[in-house]
Amino acid sequence: MDVALPMEIILRVGGGLGLFLLGMKNMSEGMQAAAGSRLRAMIGAVTNNRFLACGVGLLVTCLIQSSSVTTVMLVGFANAGLMTLAQSIGVILGADIGTTITGWILVLEIGKYGLPLLGFAAFFFLFCRGDKVRSIALLIMGLGMVFFGLELMKEGFKPLREMDSFICWFSKFSPDSYWGIIKCTLVGAGVTAIVQSSSATVGITMGLASQGIINFETSVALVLGQNIGTTITAYLASIGTVRSAKRVAYAHILIKVIGVIFLVALFPWYITLIRSLLVLDPDGSVVVDGEVKYLTIIKGIAVAHTTFNVILVAAFLPFTKKLAGLLTRLMPDTAADETPHLTYLDVRMLNTPALGMEQSRQELLFMAESVHSMMSLLRDSLFSDKPDEEIHRQIFRREDILDNVQKEITEFLGSLLAGNVTHDIVSEARGQVRLADEYESISDYIAGILKMQMKLRSNKLIPSPEGQREMLELHDLTAEYLQFIHASLREQTNIQSEAVMRSEELTRMMKEFRERHLERLASGQISPLLSLVMPDMLSAYRRIKDHALNIAEVLAGEK
Secondary structure (H helix, E strand, C coil): CCCHHHHHHHHHHHHHHHHHHHHHHHHHHHHHHHCHHHHHHHHHCCCCCHHHHHHHHHHHHHHHCCHHHHHHHHHHHHHCCCCCHHHHHHHHHHHHHHCCHHHHHHHCCCHHHHHHHHHHHHHHHHHCCCHHHHHHHHHHHHHHHHHHHHHHHHHHHHHHHHCHHHHHHHHHHCCCCHHHHHHHHHHHHHHHHHHCCHHHHHHHHHHHHHCCCCCHHHHHHHHHHHHHHCCHHHHHHHCCCCHHHHHHHHHHHHHHHHHHHHHHHCHHHHHHHHHHHCCCCCCCCEEECCEEECCHHHHHHHHHHHHHHHHHHHHHHHHHHHHHHHHHHHCCCCHHHCCCCCCCCCHHHCCCHHHHHHHHHHHHHHHHHHHHHHHHHHHHHCCCCCCCHHHHHHHHHHHHHHHHHHHHHHHHHHHHHCCCCCHHHHHHHHHHHHHHHHHHHHHHHHHHHHHHHHHHHHCCCCCCHHHHHHHHHHHHHHHHHHHHHHHHHHHCCCCHHHHHHHHHHHHHHHHHHHHHHHHHHHCCCCCHHHHHCHHHHHHHHHHHHHHHHHHHHHHCCCC
């Protein structure tokens, strides 16, 4: 056999597939950039309402253009404890329907416009400066790549019709028996597991079918297998995660496997159902410019793909909580299996920058809550009769943790910014890096105040009752100010003007306390050695207040 022909087929199909996958990536990034804030709002809307969760999964996947990315994202949220298993299952079911939109896009007979779409959109992407225009241009570029890549694959597959050896080999996978159906399903699952994109393998199937290389039944059997193969991405993402995240990946696999087993058993009736939904015979052909084309079969594949996932939603959506309970019983939480994490930031979120920003914001909320906890522990230790070693250990441990959390947030956001992100994401990421630095600095000053208090105790220096009362009052006001700022971060509100007024009031009070301390020192009421430490403690509280004000400025959008 001539080696040149197979090599030409491989190069054309491989090039088309690469262009198709790059187009899917660009479509995803363009849609995310154009609808980043809406994505966050959708994820935030997920509740225990299974229908709402399903709708969110459908819409998010339509925007991201990949159920694999959606399920990997869910693994990341479950790993961080931001979403329950029952909620995740609802989103997964919606994502399974959302991913079929790619097939319907390919049904549109506009493949010949793929290259012009790509070319014209590239001009806008290269020469326009507005983020919105560039995002839409990237989306259209991706769409053009998808169509052009599919056309290249179709042309690449065309010579296979004349290769008797290939037709003879492929006939072994014909679904004319249950064993044949299973073999087709396994091929579809295996290829999709390797490519890690059901959209790509559905596109390959459509390319083969459009050239008459495979018939409708074979296409449907391959698509059933492709639905199983697409779960490999979430499974790989779940490796090394906590049990709750693993359950999300296994839920996806279980739903798909059960659905495929059921439809393989009823395959002849399933084919009859799909044919009844089509107006034309999917195996029918037409002659266009002297060339035989199978146009209806592409629509039939899209219908089969969508119908399968609609059946899954109808079968599993009413039982999301029971399925979650079953997986929890099969995979119970065990302390020995869990690996402690400082943060749950990971590469799963880098493909969805807008949602990655939301996850890093949750880690900032963790830093804020940790600082509040440190302030509460510090108050219990200030001027207590006996030192509490456990409180001291907890404060210093939390300060060490926040040092590392700041480092992980900074590294995560640095990796995220290395991708194709909008100016809004860049600006917000820089703000989050600064917030992490401010909270870490606050934890340092809290630990510093504790060290000063320990120094006073070790030297048997006891402040006057008035000095202790003033310091405790200052501590409570500073802690209240921090909580006020924390609420603004949590609720994403702008409180800068009120924050400035409160800051000025705290500064005035600190000056008064310093003056009274100096008066007590001058009148001999306190030891001169005490004056070496108490002013430093006052300065530390003032620095905590200053860093809190900086946080309010960042939240208000100031540089």
